[in-house]
Amino acid sequence: MFKRMIFPIVIGVLGCAILIWLGTWQLQRLAWKEGVLAEIRAEIGAEPVPLPEVIDASMKYLPVEATGEIGDEELHVLVSRKQIGAGYLIIAPLTLDDGRRVLLDRGFVRDMEKDAERAGGSVTVVGNLHWPDDMNSSTPAPDMTRNIWFGRDIPAMAEALGTEPVLIVARDSTGAGIDPMPVGIEGIPNDHLQYAITWFSLCLVWFGMTLFLLWRIRARTD
Template sequence: MLKRMIFPIVIGLVGCAILIILGTWQLQRLSWKEGVLAEIEAEIGADPVALPAVIDESMKYMPVRAEGVIAPEELHVLVSRKQVGAGYRIIAPLETSDGRRILLDRGFVPDEAKDEARPTGQVAVVGNLHWPDDMNSSTPAPDLGRNIWFGRDLPAMAEALEAEPVLIVARESTGEGIDPMPVGVEGIPNDHLEYAITWFSLCIVWFGMTLFLLWRIRTRTV
């Protein structure tokens, strides 16, 4: 009987060891990811600096301030907010005091306010530079006729508004009726705890199956 049990015991122990290692690795990844998110949060909330003359994607999340004029053109990006429902992000051109024309994410308006007139003109903006991850292979093309976009496609939006593909996401109000949707870490995936729980749960199942198999071997040989 003991010889018949050796192989299931070895397989059971090796399987449990592998699953425990995988679960522990995910906990380590969780700790690392939480540190990264904390750094990003600190960067997002730092004191704003003047809009740099040269901007690239390494400056993602940089808090900035800019003065200029919000032009009347705008694009509407379909979004949904918890406990609010469907609505639109308002993307407008910001003509800065130093002669640049960039994109400004002013924030959220509810669905029924999509086509309402909004305050424009001179403004001092405080927000964060951002390169959103809204677009993927399944994102529909914008409905240009109804001015509805399904993601913040910076190059396409910049072309439509004749602006630089540079986006400031406002973290303070840029006009009555527009609710800022500032940059945050909520959209950054952090699934390592769920993965760890999955691996440890599989380990428990594997251990239970091993015990069951050993019990079957023992009962058949008694």
């Protein structure tokens, strides 16, 4: 009887060992990811600096302060907010005091306020540089007739508004009726705990199946 049990025991032990290793690895990844998120959170909330003259994507999340004039042109990005519903992010050009033009994400307005008039003018903006991961292969092209975009495509938006391909996401209000949506870590996935629970749960199932198989072998032998 014991000889018949050797193979199931070996398979059971190996399977449990692999699943426990996978779960432990995910817990290690969880600790690493939480450290990364803590660094990003600290970087986002740091004291703003003047907008650098030379900007690249490595400056993502950099807190900046810029003074300039908000232009009348707008691009509207279709989004949805929990407990609110559909609405639009308002992307406008910001002409700085030194003549540079950059993109400004002013924040969110509800669907019915898409085409409402909004105050522009001189403003000092505190926000974060951002290169959002809004676009993928399935994102539709913008509806230029209705001025509806389906993601913040920085190069295309910069071309449409005649600005540098640089986006500042405002932390605070830049006008009445606009709800700022500052950069945060909410959109950064961190599913390692769920993965760890899944692997450990599978280990318990594997262990239970192994015990059941051994019981069946012993019952048949008896």
